[in-house]
Amino acid sequence: MDQTKKIVHIVGTGTIGEPLIGLFVRKQKELGIDEVTFHKQTPTPLDRPKIENLVKRGAKLCVDKDHWGQFENIGYKPAYTRREALERASVVVDCTPSGVGQQNKTDFYNSYKNNTLGFMAQGSEFGFGKMYARGINDEAFNPQKDKFLQIVSCNTHSLAILTKTLGVDAKNKVSNIENAQFVLMRRANDVSQTKDFLPAPQLGKHSDKSFGTHHARDLHHLFKTLSVDLNVYSSSVKIPTQYMHTLWFNVKLKKPMTLEEVKNRFIENPLVAITNRQTVNEVFSFGRDHGYYGRILNQVVVSMPTVEVLQGGKEVVGFCMTPQDGNSLLSTVAATLKYLYREEWEEKLKLFDPYIFKEI
Numbered sequence: 001m002d003q004t005k006k007i008v009h010i011v012g013t014g015t016i017g018e019p020l021i022g023l024f025v026r027k028q029k030e031l032g033i034d035e036v037t038f039h040k041q042t043p044t045p046l047d048r049p050k051i052e053n054l055v056k057r058g059a060k061l062c063v064d065k066d067h068w069g070q071f072e073n074i075g076y077k078p079a080y081t082r083r084e085a086l087e088r089a090s091v092v093v094d095c096t097p098s099g100v101g102q103q104n105k106t107d108f109y110n111s112y113k114n115n116t117l118g119f120m121a122q123g124s125e126f127g128f129g130k131m132y133a134r135g136i137n138d139e140a141f142n143p144q145k146d147k148f149l150q151i152v153s154c155n156t157h158s159l160a161i162l163t164k165t166l167g168v169d170a171k172n173k174v175s176n177i178e179n180a181q182f183v184l185m186r187r188a189n190d191v192s193q194t195k196d197f198l199p200a201p202q203l204g205k206h207s208d209k210s211f212g213t214h215h216a217r218d219l220h221h222l223f224k225t226l227s228v229d230l231n232v233y234s235s236s237v238k239i240p241t242q243y244m245h246t247l248w249f250n251v252k253l254k255k256p257m258t259l260e261e262v263k264n265r266f267i268e269n270p271l272v273a274i275t276n277r278q279t280v281n282e283v284f285s286f287g288r289d290h291g292y293y294g295r296i297l298n299q300v301v302v303s304m305p306t307v308e309v310l311q312g313g314k315e316v317v318g319f320c321m322t323p324q325d326g327n328s329l330l331s332t333v334a335a336t337l338k339y340l341y342r343e344e345w346e347e348k349l350k351l352f353d354p355y356i357f358k359e360i
């Protein structure tokens with residue numbers, strides 16, 4: 001690590017990596033970051049416009065030493081090799097597909113861990129490090145001890161904030177959840193992706209014996225960092241839309257609540273946005289005009305007309321929407337700032353408050 005600078009290094013320029021590099025360079029000064037570097041794996045002319053644009057805005061391109069010539073031959077201008085970038089970085093954010101982050105940890109990150117403040121990976125890297133979602137388990141994340149983090153997936157953020165909002169007691173402990181079930185209706189692909197669009201719903205297997213899909217499994221492990229043992233189960237289905245993921249929840253409570261109390265909890269939680277709309281494209285469209293480059297940064301949007309209590313207030317059902325990738329991007333920024341600025345991270349994160357809405 002370059003001791004004189006605060007340097008954030010992002011690995012991957014795909015669905016998550018590209019907006020994250022863009023966000024860090026755009027807000028570099030306000031966030032107190034001296035340099036943003038990023039690694040690109042494949043030398044292809046197709047990606048040149050996006051990479052050139054990121055470089056023009058101040059981010060520095062890093063490539064593997066043995067790919068350097070190939071990148072230069074097609075017009076890229078790398079600044080550092082992968083190893084040079086890792087040697088200089090204060091914080092490393094891995095945004096590579098499933099399994100690659102773990103491999104990168106074995107091949108590279110482990111040898112820099114004494115020299116770097118922290119490493120994080122995204123939704124698919126189960127086991128990479130301690131699970132983290134901003135506003136859910138901040139007290140469990142100690143930047144001095146936890147060198148490796150996994151930022152949970154966007155849908156896990158939604159499940160987590162629903163569970164916390166409904167389950168929390170006066171001492172801020174999540175103690176009121178008997179059990180919960182979720183059906184995640186996932187968009188077929190992200191707006192920037194070109195494959196896997198389906199013309200019909202595709203039903204997911206319950207491949208995890210205890211939790212159904214990885215969403216409830218990750219939720220369980222996220223709350224385990226707070227010593228809360230959640231009994232939760234999830235199912236998932238991919239639906240033919242590119243808008244937002246939607247989800248149905250059924251949360252059984254130990255102590256009953258009135259519908260008014262449930263709704264008030266959603267209204268009062270600053271990370272939850274409420275909406276009286278029941279159509280996803282209207283909420284997505286709100287994000288395009290009012291969000292951070294199209295993104296709503298709340299952790300979840302609850303559709304209030306769909307919320308009901310059953311069984312004398314012991315069961316809560318409803319629908320909500322997952323704000324694109326905004327929630328995991330903001331948790332990634334929060335974790336980066338926690339590594340860089342242990343005292344002032346929350347103050348600096350307020351920069352994004354205008355994109356966290358009370359109502360949509």
Ligand SMILES: NC(=O)c1ccc[n+]([C@@H]2O[C@H](COP(=O)([O-])OP(=O)(O)OC[C@H]3O[C@@H](n4cnc5c(N)ncnc54)[C@H](OP(=O)(O)O)[C@@H]3O)[C@@H](O)[C@H]2O)c1
Pocket residue numbers: 011012013014015016017039040041042043095096097098100104121122123124125152153154155190324325326328
């Ligand atoms: N929370 C969310 O909303 C959300 C949404 C999507 C994804 N994710 C998570 O984010 C992670 C990345 O997914 P993605 O959809 O962004 O993937 P993606 O679009 O496929 O991009 C993957 C990137 O990783 C790079 N890469 C591949 N192999 C590499 C290697 N060995 N070393 C270095 N870089 C390598 C690729 O580089 P080249 O293009 O140069 O080959 C590409 O830029 C996953 O964990 C996923 O679960 C989260």
